[in-house]
Amino acid sequence: MKLVRVALDVPLPRLFDYLAPDANPCDIGLRTSVPFGSGNKVGIVLNVTESTDQPVAKLKEVHALLRDMPALPSSFLAMCEFCAKYYQAPIGEVMAFALPPMLRRGKLPKARKTTPDLTRQNVVATPAKVDGGRKTSGQSVPTVGLPPLLVAQAAAVDAILNSRGFCAFLLHGVTGSGKTEVYLRAIASVLERGGQALMLVPEIALTPQLQARVAARFPYAHIVSAHSGVPDAARARGFLDGLEGYADIVLGTRLSIFMPLPRLQLIVVDEEHDASFKQQEGLRYSARDLAIWRAHQLDIPVVLGSATPALESFFHAHSGRYNLLELPQRAVAEHLPQVRTVDTRREKLQDGLSQALIDALTLRLERGEQSLIFLNRRGYAPVLSCPPCGWVSRCHRCAANLVVHLADKRLRCHHCGFEAMIPRNCPSCGNVDLQPFGRGTQRLENILAERFPKARISRIDRDSASTPKKWQALLDAIHAGDVDILVGTQMLAKGHDFPKLTLVGAIGADAALFAADFRAPERLFAQLMQVGGRSGRADLPGQVLIQTDYPDHALYQALEDGDYGRFARVLLAERQIAGFPPYSFQALLRAEARTVEDSLAFLAIARKAALTIADPRVTIYDPVPMKMQRLMTLERAQLLVESTNRPALQAFLSKWMETIYSQRKVGGLRWHLDVDPLEI
């Protein structure tokens, strides 16, 4: 009796056994179509066996083993299994997530379907064959005409190229220090040796520049981009190209960490501190952490690059677990931009702008240079209010305010997506003179237009650059010099070089200074440093002005000196005292239900169960309502568990999850576990 053990996309942490008379051990890693309940499902064969603990009479037979696609390699399956175990997710869900949607549904992209000779052909297991079919392997990439490397860059490249086996590098380089050039040289060498390289970037949809740069550097290489914006068929095609070894360079967002690459020799994680590497829904994995695991599994080097490394990476690099490569100098511009805070405590601001910032803007306009005003708040104003009666535009589904979007005359909840027309008069008292309070990018755009009537002003946020096409058009206008003043959110902060940009003004940054989240200062620093790094990237010196009520704060002081290391050490000392990551490991059980009592009650039972199985090294806190308690009409609560010992926490979590899965739930209650949560 031949049986296959199949991982199916169902929210249960187990495998399913099916009869498969024609199965053989080579079929592990194949997709299979099976009957499930009253319908069909596509799963992945994880094992081929002869015995089962299920009653044989109840077993069903698979519809088909889908041999039209090469089997997924064992390294891929191992990573999914690790991911399922570490993040306490059902294996079937992890695998379904790791596959592109089209392959997950049991289909193949068109071109492949017509290729007749691919059945049962184990392309992956025979790299020689793969190499034979390739144009580019072993082809050297021309290095003439490339910019000469700085000493530190050259040392970094050498260190990466000379490493043997697994080695994690933290490339800590100030903005503009040429980190990308280091990656490209390392990738070039990997390609020369016939290897594949995987490069993770935070938001590929926003970085066509990088894509173009990689494509221009490696004209003969097959570059696959993998992110959720790629159409279904192309994504499946890219996945197969990776699996079959045709892809040389994979450029992608966090999900591309799962891409099977048989000749993978280097993983690069650019802007490794970026929060987008951690998925915040469904499978809550961290692509950066998985990159380290994968490099370790394959015994290859991994390079994490950032100007403001995550404190976790910074800690590991300085404690010797990672190799620290520093690029203290800018490669492109002569000097780092001069960063200065503007004390706004005494000054009467003019529509939120200080005189110093206005003067600096005027000067840039006179000189024909570009300026950027950074305000991390979309919309016209964060709230609409009625001064006579005190009504404010609250979202009826969330504990949040509806944001005024004047451009399209709507109120929007930035949390749940609720939208409404701007009311003609106050829903509470009837007053028509409703006032938008506070300032968003749209309002700032209007204010600047009034103050500088001759300036060409362009706003860049998720509303104005809602599609890649619009975004590209805006970028083109900036590069063509058709814009004098840019108003933008963090969207602008990532990876763009604007040669004529010499002034960056940051307003409203203080809000993040006192956020309840312990990672907020780290993120604020990274954000300001990154956005500041946009200025003065060519031959013009840059200036950064940060308006603040707290110019003496350690964060701003370190920013003025451009010394992330100093600030990181201050933060690390604080974290050590508080026992926060990286000095401890955390997991967060979140529950959401119609009432907060239901959520808290569920967590209270989970806590009781936790106490009976807890290792003394694991601390279990009390259930509390979440910071943003109400979202999409659901009341949310959380329970934090923490340990200084990661294996102890992991062992506890897997035991704990069993009890939670068997726990009775109130109707409408949902829960999930977030391992290594970004926010608590």
Place this chain on the structure above:
Amino acid sequence: MRKPARRSPLPQSLESAQVPERSDQKLAINQTQLVGHLLERGALRYTPAGIAVLEFVIGHVSQQIEADTTRTVECEMACIAAGTPAKLLSKGKQGDSVLVSGFLAARSLKRRTPVLHVTTIEFVEGIENGI
């Protein structure tokens, strides 16, 4: 120094803010008429929903009878208009004589001094001069 006693704040919920019943219409009387000239006029602005709003100040001078005696009265009244009257008045200039009528309402939840909400407006001098 004694602060003036604060009146109870306005009810905020819809139910309690309801206008009194028709039979008690007298309890809802809030009508003000005033002739004066335009002292200050702000720029016409628009609410987020697109309704024109104009804030202005009327200077009033007249003779009135008080305790059987004729006396001179002067005052300045902060006014606000929304919609058609706002657009109408935005064409006026400083010094224009106008007859405004409307109702009084507190400036905001915190500042309880009244503002005259002008609902109808008439340019007085223009008529007198036969323009």
